[in-house]
Amino acid sequence: MNSIGVDVGGTKIAAGVVDADGNVLDEVRYPSAGSPEVLIENIFRAVSEVRGSSEVGGVCLAVPGLILAQENKVVFSPNLPNIEGIPLKDELEARIEAPLTVENDASAAAWGEFRFGAGSGVDHLVFITLGTGVGGGVISHGVLLRGAHGAAGELGHTTIHATGPRCACGNRGCLEALASGSAIARRANEMAAERTDSALGKLAVKRKILGEDVSRLAREGDDAAISVLEEAGTWLGVGVASFVNVFNPEVVAVGGGASEAGELILSATRREVHLRARSPSRDLVRIQSATLGPESGVLGAAALARGGDGEYVLGDGGGDRA
Ligand SMILES: [Zn+2]
Structure with a gap:
């Protein structure tokens, strides 16, 4: 099933719908500047817009900075301080209506290169x-x-x-x-x-x-x-x-x-x-x-999202397959 990878960077949010073979079917960009409320709203809009009416198995946010995986939040982000401390799963999962996970951006990009690069x-x-x-x-x-x-x-x-x-x-x-x-x-x-x-x-x-x-x-x-x-x-x-x-x-x-x-x-x-x-x-x-170039973040996050074609699921200790 398709999944959505969201690369949340210091200046922009890139959200892409990706199929199991690593093809980006559609991608949108929103700015990441603004208050924490605006940031959350723009992530939500990016996901909603790129998803359209298609069904997706899950969404993974690739975020800059140090994360606390158990709480699905960023604790330190010099390039995007407004994301610090936001309980991302609590804020977004119910509205998105799909399983949501959070990963460090470089780790997500590593996973992208591992799967497709x-x-x-x-x-x-x-x-x-x-x-x-x-x-x-x-x-x-x-x-x-x-x-x-x-x-x-x-x-x-x-x-x-x-x-x-x-x-x-x-x-x-x-x-x-x-x-x-x-x-x-x-x-x-x-x-x-x-x-x-x-x-x-x-x-x-x-x-x-x-x-x-x-x-x-x-x-x-x-x-x-x-x-x-x-x-x-x-x-x-x-x-x-x-x-x-x-x-x-x-x-x-x-x-x-x-x-x-x-x-x-x-x-x-x-x-x-x-x-x-x-x-x-x-x-x-x-x-x-x-x-893969700059697409590695979106591709890796999408592949890590729950339902992303049998990947290891985040937050489950790496041992539980979707
Ligand atoms: Zn250092």
């Missing part, structure tokens, strides 16, 4: 998304790792440099503080000041450098921009080496906006993983780009 055909996947922050999700033995409270998989807040730069979470030296799109932009502005003759340096005279500038200039061959991406890729590799040791995944898939730099980042990541991780895990793992 880079993880198709494997049982063990680590997914990392490089955006403004760094999100993550882990699938082990075909089951999404959720932890005691639904907050597992926060790979971006793994400490990889004890005295490194401050992270948005308050810690120092998180993977997010060294390899996210924001970290790449910050480092590029520093590098531009050091290497004023580079294309990066010349652009910085005109305006602040953004993450996408770094990828573009690196592709055009600017050594300074290439160095920034290699540095981020190396830090990513420091983190991934530990994930490879801990989870022994078949595939590590890297998605998100900053991952569009592709091999400019990933070749450094692979090199670092080879230096640091243990054999045989390091020799057998495939480190590659994610394949």
